[in-house]
Amino acid sequence: MSSPDAVARGKRPPAFSKHLGRAAIGWPDLPAPVRMKRVALVAADDALRDVLVRVADAAAVEIGPAAGEKAAAGPADGEAARRLRRSGHPAPGTALSASRPDLDALERAGRYDLLAGESQLEAYAADADRGSGACALAGWIPADRVAGQPAARALAPLVQTYGTVPYADIDPTWVAGAAYVLMFGMMFGDAGEGAVLVAAALALRAGWPRWARRFRQAWLFVAGAGVAAIAFGLLYGEFFGPTGLVPALWLNPLDRPVTLLLAAAGVGAFLLAGAYALGVINRWREGGWAAALYAPSGIAGTALYLGAGLVVGGWYLRQDPMLAAGGFVAVAGLALAAAGFVAGAGGGAAGWTQAVVELFDLVVRIGSNVVSFTRLAAFGLTHAALSLLVWEGARVLWQQGGAACVAAVAVFAAGTALAFGLEALVAAVQALRLEYYELFSRVFVTQGRPFRPWHVPVVTGPDAAPTGAGEPSMEEQDT
Numbered sequence: 001m002s003s004p005d006a007v008a009r010g011k012r013p014p015a016f017s018k019h020l021g022r023a024a025i026g027w028p029d030l031p032a033p034v035r036m037k038r039v040a041l042v043a044a045d046d047a048l049r050d051v052l053v054r055v056a057d058a059a060a061v062e063i064g065p066a067a068g069e070k071a072a073a074g075p076a077d078g079e080a081a082r083r084l085r086r087s088g089h090p091a092p093g094t095a096l097s098a099s100r101p102d103l104d105a106l107e108r109a110g111r112y113d114l115l116a117g118e119s120q121l122e123a124y125a126a127d128a129d130r131g132s133g134a135c136a137l138a139g140w141i142p143a144d145r146v147a148g149q150p151a152a153r154a155l156a157p158l159v160q161t162y163g164t165v166p167y168a169d170i171d172p173t174w175v176a177g178a179a180y181v182l183m184f185g186m187m188f189g190d191a192g193e194g195a196v197l198v199a200a201a202l203a204l205r206a207g208w209p210r211w212a213r214r215f216r217q218a219w220l221f222v223a224g225a226g227v228a229a230i231a232f233g234l235l236y237g238e239f240f241g242p243t244g245l246v247p248a249l250w251l252n253p254l255d256r257p258v259t260l261l262l263a264a265a266g267v268g269a270f271l272l273a274g275a276y277a278l279g280v281i282n283r284w285r286e287g288g289w290a291a292a293l294y295a296p297s298g299i300a301g302t303a304l305y306l307g308a309g310l311v312v313g314g315w316y317l318r319q320d321p322m323l324a325a326g327g328f329v330a331v332a333g334l335a336l337a338a339a340g341f342v343a344g345a346g347g348g349a350a351g352w353t354q355a356v357v358e359l360f361d362l363v364v365r366i367g368s369n370v371v372s373f374t375r376l377a378a379f380g381l382t383h384a385a386l387s388l389l390v391w392e393g394a395r396v397l398w399q400q401g402g403a404a405c406v407a408a409v410a411v412f413a414a415g416t417a418l419a420f421g422l423e424a425l426v427a428a429v430q431a432l433r434l435e436y437y438e439l440f441s442r443v444f445v446t447q448g449r450p451f452r453p454w455h456v457p458v459v460t461g462p463d464a465a466p467t468g469a470g471e472p473s474m475e476e477q478d479t
Contacts, residue, residue, distance in 0.1 A: 036451065041137045048128060048135050049100060052121050056096055059455035063124055063139040078122035083107050084115045091116035096456045117456045124454070140451060158221075158432075162440050168285040170278055172443055177224065179271055179439065180431050185228025186264065187379040187427035189253075190387065192240035193420050194229030197222055225428075236380075240416055241387030253377075253384040260377040268373020268438070269309065275442040276302040282443060294340025296362050297442040303333030305366055337362060369438050375430055383423045390415030 039061065043051040055061050083103055084091065089112050096117040097106075106114050128135040158176050159165060188194070201223035207213045233239060237248025253260050280299055284292035292298045310326025313319070341358045345351035390412060397408035 036140050037143045039139050039141045041139060042134060043136075044134055045130065048125055049121065052124055053096055053098060053458060056117075056121070056454055056456040057458040059453045061139045061141050062451055062453050063137050064127075078119050078126070079103060080115045080118035080122055084112060084119055087112060087115075094120065094456050096121060096458050098458050098460050114459070120454075120456060141453075142451070158435070159440075162436055162444070165444065166286065169282045169444065170285075172278060175274070175278070176435060176439075177221070179274075180435055181224040181228040182267070183376055183431040183434055184225045184427050185230075185232040186267065186376045187430060188225075188229045188383060188423055189232030189236045189380055190238040190240065190383065191230045191233030191246055192238075192243075193416075193424075194226045194231075194233055196420070197226030197229060197424075199226075201226060232380075236384065238384065238387060240412075241391040242384070243391060253381050254388065257377070257381055260380060261374050264374045264377035264380075265370055267376060268370050268434075271373070271439060272305065272369060272442070275439040276305055279442040279445075283445070286445070294336055294343070295445070296337055296340070296358075297445060300333050300336035300340060301362065301366075301442070303329050304337065304362065305333070307331070307333055308366060334359060334363075372438055373434065375434070379423070379426060379430055383419070383427070386419040386423065387416075390419060 041051060041055065041061070041063070055063070080103060083106075087107065089110070091112040093113040094116045095113045097114055101114060101118065103115070103118070106118075124137060125135075128137045158180060159171075159173055165171070185194070201219045201221075203209070204212060204216050204219035204222060207216055234246055235248070235250040236253055237244075237246055239245040242252070251259060276297070279295070279297035280292055280302055283295045283298040294300050307326045307328070307330025310322055310329060312326075314321070314323030314326055338355050338359055341355035342351045345354040393415065394408045394412035397404045397411060
């Protein structure tokens, strides 16, 4: 096996490396961006099958990808594939025989899983380049696997669901997770309801209840959201609503809504600054200084953003030097962005026209992105208002005494449960929306493609079970 670097070959490598063992993947042990190597699988003609069996069992190499797509579709003229189609039976799974199988015996025994695996192997073998008694297939492998090292860092699903991250980019897992729980907590600030989320997270981790075990991987994420909700609940003085059980360490949202709105905008400005910083680094790692300098999510956009912030700060504080400095930085950012837009559009009058439109859009989006974060306060106010409504209704009933006390408890329990479910859903969706549209759009520009190593369990004989039987396949681990 040889491993020339992908860049030297001018190829586009996959961006993700999967954990290559057979253990089930847990939260957040999911695909991680790692550097890939282009490899060649070289074998004598009569040894190609043995090599492919070892590759399938190791689950470390993605062959192709053209060959992989062909193998997934099934060969048009492979003997095993023809027998599988002729049988009319769908394969219950896919496996490979360690030794060259007797296809007649497999067909008589009904081992359609082995026929399916053999058909994939036939497709790869048919795609090999042959000459002088040898054959070769090209593929991809994580660079650290070439050196015999284990797979490295994990990438949380919060980032994975946005897109496939190029391996050149910074892994934003923990930063993205921290930003998400911060925004969730600000919208769902209630110490009591946050404690419920933490309890739910611990139950998920313990595998209880049984029907929820498929969500066990999410326990850490739920726990983080619960801790953030507790923290903001203490700041707001909310414990299952304005019950007075905890004092407000900062402010009551309904008493000081303007302050909360300004704080939300400040949090948004801080998060956007962090996204721009990551964007500059990623543009440089993806395309060098030219890409970092002129990209709207690079130095050009960062300068415009910071310059606009200095202008606003100078105007508010009545500081003319800050105002002038901000104007200079913003104009410099506009000039760099304009140069990048014109170059990207091919120059000329049409290019300048397009650049003007894109510059206008860039300026408008910067302002709208900051304002968009005020929803952190808006939904926090909504949560506080609903909690107050439930609490006041229960309190009025309780004051009437007698049977009304039972009704008060029922109103409080039902109202709190309804507000909990509704507001938790809204806060989760809105935090995700801000993460994707306002932050990730600056951190990521290019998209990679997932690394999907070929993996088929290997059996030692026609009657043996696959060596990985009963354990999740790579596809099953991703669902």
